[in-house]
Amino acid sequence: GQNIDQPTEMTATEGAIVQINCTYQTSGFNGLFWYQQHAGEAPTFLSYNVLDGLEEKGRFSSFLSRSKGYSYLLLKELQMKDSASYLCAVYQAGTALIFGKGTTLSVSS
């Protein structure tokens, strides 16, 4: 079956670094997305990994290991506005984007 696991909640303080893990077991794999979603709003694109390794984009980085079915999103220099849900999603070509249930990150001062 299809399964994507993420921690439900995480907390961190401003200026810190946080790592949100995602493990997946899916019937197909053509890439992994991370989306950010603020409460009541639409998800917005953060990163995309299709090959193993680290993709860095400003304060955010995403890592993928296909052999381990594992990804993480790394957020540096946390700001209050980073309080949101972070969604891991596996892309299967020609069909669907399968989402995990999301990780709610709370950043405090």
Place this chain on the structure above:
Amino acid sequence: EAQVTQNPRYLITVTGKKLTVTCSQNMNHEYMSWYRQDPGLGLRQIYYSMNVEVTDKGDVPEGYKVSRKEKRNFPLILESPSPNQTSLYFCASSLEGGGLAGGVPGNEQFFGPGTRLTVL
């Protein structure tokens, strides 16, 4: 402005009264999809469409219908809504085709603002 629009944004209706939620994108995207989002369950795909006149069921299609007569529009139809369809609905679109387009993954999905539906 490139965007995905949904209407209505909020709707309260009663059981059994047919309704349609519209979705439109102006990016000439081939792929469009509908999701529902419920607390503790995350985003679940209802239906998707690879192109005009091509639609397929997602994970939770029961109670819903879709059509794709034009590339830009992908309406979601609830023929006889029930209270368990109370949810937050998102429409999304992407270029599809994989690879990169202008540095952005062709399969990145752009989401509409959401429609909050309550069925009494």
